[in-house]
Amino acid sequence: MPSLNYAAPTSVAEAVALLAGAPGRARPLSGGTDLLVQLRSGRMKPELIVDTKHIPGMIGISGDAATGFTIGAATSGAMMEAHAALKAAWPGVVEAMDLIGSEQIQGRATLAGNLCNASPAADSVPAMVAAGAKAIVVGPAGERVVAVETIPTGPGRTSLAAGEFIRAITLPPHAARSGDAYLRFIPRTEMDIAVVGCGVHVTLDANGVCTAARVVLGAVAPTVLLVDAAAAALVGHTLDDATLAALDAAARAACKPITDKRGTIEYRIKVAGVMARRTAAIAFARAQGRAVKGH
């Protein structure tokens, strides 16, 4: 049996050198909730595990609502849930992360890991994309900052080059009269994978008219979908019946789902419209300063 090596570097440069030194044969480890399952199943057969948790800044949340938050890539869902200021500014992102797995999984699972696992049904990803989150990617060529939606390129595939890993996820400054939300539909109340997920972020003017929006669907295409037409259905409007109908239609039109055991193509498309309506309603309410229960 080929031996599996382990390294716990204490700097980004050291981690990049280790990962780049074994291209395709080294895997970064943060929470490990996907990686360990893949190691055991044999789907992943690396020669080197690079544990990133000993690198300063990989664990922890800095910044504030006004300037934007920086969330270290190995920060657990439990730490996000416990961060009152982050939760107040970005309830949709925190709730989306909190939906992933059990409390035990929350003790280790991370936003960056959910992103890089590149599941089309990843719960935190539509919420991050709606929020305008960015990934700080480090690698042999230095550091680059990219929109999170550019990381997953298909199921299980990412745009990260050999030797690259995500150092942190950033959320932008929180604008006045803005709010976010994430809802997912599953056939039970807990511990399942999304049939459809939807993230919405809106900014309103003083009259409650939407001035900017991002609407994102998960689990209805090989990657999450940032649906510009659905955002366009919201901008310039309050959330009246005609706006909701236009949003619903735009969300349905964007879907390119598959049929699997969780739902058929037709069902997923129908549910996507419904989830867009419900999620938008929560985001609008939050943008108007109302504390609304999300998930």
Next chain:
Amino acid sequence: MSKHHVTTTINKEPVEFLCETQETLLDVLRNTLNLTGSKEGCASGDCGACTVIVDGKMVCSCLMLAVEAEGCTVTTVEGIADGDKLHPVQQKFLEHAALQCGFCTPGFIVATKALLDENPNPTEEEARYWLAGNLCRCTGYDKIIRAVMDAAAEMRGEAKAA
């Protein structure tokens, strides 16, 4: 690669062990340290039978490499009782017969202790959500939830719920 030398604190005792990279914390607890209370149910983080507390957060020990435990403080089900005196959670699981085959019980005990350490007065709904990552195929959960709520009341020093 030679084995990793790991220094930890397990159930308040300093513990050192040697492990291979691919060994999980659960593998080492059970096979190297003979702490066989933690169980391997699914080995994929779904069932919670291997639940332990690492640095104050409960995790699935099947989803953590043993080598990652370097410098960590770990509590397993063997560390819940105070010597011969059962923890109130353990006592209430017995009193309510909140187990049948018992395979899931260590995970439930650890997860319940973690819940009550963080939230001494959970609602039944909060307790059910917290324990959603612990699967039991025998009891149907009702007795477990009764034991959890009763243990919470006892630990708060309240009279036994009717």
